[in-house]
Amino acid sequence: MDPHEAFREEVEQNIDGLVADDDLQALSRTWVREVSPHKYAYNFTWLGRPAIQFPNDAWALQELVWQIRPDLIIETGIAHGGSLICSASLLALLDMCDASERGETLDPRKPKRKVLGIDIDIRAHNREAIEAHPMYPRIEMIEGSSIAEDTIGKVRAVAAGYERILVCLDSNHTHDHVLAELEAYAPLVSRDSYCIVYDTLIEDMPARLSSDRPWGPGNSPKSAVHAFLKANTEFEIDRRIDRKLQITVAPDGFLKRVR
Template sequence: MDPVEDFRQRVARNIRRIGEDRDFIGLTNIWVRESIRKEYAQNFTWLGRPVIQVPQDVYAIQELIWTCRPDLIIETGIAHGGSLVLSASMLAMLDYCDAIEAGTVLDPRASRRKVVGVDIDIRAHNRAAIESHPMAHKMVTIQGSSIASEVVEQVKAHAQGYDRIMVFLDSNHTHEHVLAELEAYAPLTSKGSYCVVWDTGVEDLPDEMCADRPWGRGDNPKTAVWAYQRLLSAEGRKAADGERLAFETDKTIEHKIAITAAADGFLRRI
């Protein structure tokens, strides 16, 4: 057997076995719960900015962007800007690799690839850090509620002319808000690309861990994902490109990384 194919099959077996191992997944769920108590995800930066993601999800983002090669990434929830910088740097890496393969000189500011980030409150110190970052030329920020009609229209305007679009949803985590985000932004996802809904794990946390939040068990991103999938199945929706809109939950990614803030949240448009 070709060694490349042999290794690919070995990895596929590894991932399948993880998904079938309930004890291992149980240990993972315990680890995720306890890591949240210790604010573990806040410990990491990407190119100097706090990214507020567990490292395994950062790996997943890298693989998704490299595989899908989006020209535009839409993100709700900016915080310190690390996630925007992560997406922007991966888009810059695509530009760099494209230039090498084409044998051309890379002009970093000539590429149309960019990330559009939305947040209801972009604090002054975070805005200053984002705007002064070397990746600033690939980032567009919009302040306002991600489900406000005027904000949605701004994002859609930025999406005009882009064929390969990826979406990350990570702002207010209530069921109602995330479901509204899915209705607004999931249709922009291009076929074969992903709409990723973060912090679905709220559904699996003890009630006391969300006692000071407006979301919790039964009212969170995962319940919104489930509801949106039911709507797509029962009522149908059209994507922005005019075709039928449908997503599959990509459990392969979830089983591969094992530790994630997006269980049931890696939605691949099919």
Template sequence: MTFDDEVAARVAANETNSTLQADAKALIGSSIRAGYSYNFSWMGRPIIQYPQDIVAMQELIWRVQPDLIIETGIAHGGSLIFSAAMLELNAACGGPADARVLGIDIDIRSHNRKAIEAHPMMKRISMIEGSSIAQDVIDKVKAAASDKQSVLVCLDSNHTHAHVLDELRAYAPLVSVGSYCVVFDTIVEDLPDSLFPDRPWGPGDNPKTAVHEFLKTHAHAFEIDRAIDNKLLVSVAPDGYLRRVA
């Protein structure tokens, strides 16, 4: 048995390991209450992600070798910097030399924009300020993706069901076969409503409900990559790693 076979077997076993699943669920709940994901940065910029999801994205970016990564939601810019850095490493190893990251946010705050624009990885980054579901923004993103061979999409902006569903309908078709549309914060569905007292989303109205609604009409083209869920266990994106299969 090869090492890769051993990894696959361990990951598959995680799905039925009730003790490990319960421990992971408890850690997610307690860590979210503690603001755990706000404690990390990538090359100097806050990334606001779990380390497990950061590693998962590294694996996908290496495997897919995208020449465009589309990200909705910019915040402090850590995810943009991370994606750009991964594309820089890909290029150094023979990947697409001119690969880029396109970030979209309805409000790119001036101090965050300045920090992103001053970063060495800015050379691979473009940003659009506007609603990710506004038609003029969608048109700009489609134009940017029109000549790309391999496109990966990450959705991490407004987390309501309606907004994420609109994002999926707009941007998932841009994903290349074999690549991914990653929907973050699907974990909201699995957490108590009390954790979101000041948010318009919560259990029953969140990215995971949007993913399941989207898949009702797009299961021929996308599937949830359960192997990623079973590998990570601690993740803000359960059911959110959508692989394009057709």
């Protein structure tokens, strides 16, 4: 067997072991529960901007970006901009690799791939920092509710110019809001690409951890995911991703478009 293929097969066996280990799965959920009051996700930056993500999830995004090679990444929820910067840098690497393979010179002022971020409130200090970042030429931002018809229309107009699209949902985490986002933006996802729904872990955490929020168990991104899938057969949950990660904010949140 080819050594590369042998290694890939070993990795798949490793993941099978993780999936079958119920005790380890439970331990991982316990770790996430115990670390949540410490705002663990707030402690990391990407190229200088706070990302408010688990490092494992950023690594999973990198794997998907390399696999899918999207032309456009759509993200709801901007906050400090670290996630936008992360996605933009991954797309920059794709453009660099493509240019190298073709023997072309890459012009960073004319990026071929782009990240589109949507947020109901892009605070002035965050906008200023994002616009000053070297990755900003790859970023476009829309201020407005992600589920408002006007915003959805603007996003669809941008998406019409791209072929391979990946979507990340990470704004308001209530069931109704996330379900509306899924209905608006999942159709833009290209076949074999993903719609990643973050913070589905809210459903599996004690209600006390979200007692000061409008969302919680039973009213969460995960409940929205399962409601969406009941009426939509074009997507399936890729559970091997979150089972492989173990530590993730997105259990059942990696939705692959299969049709």
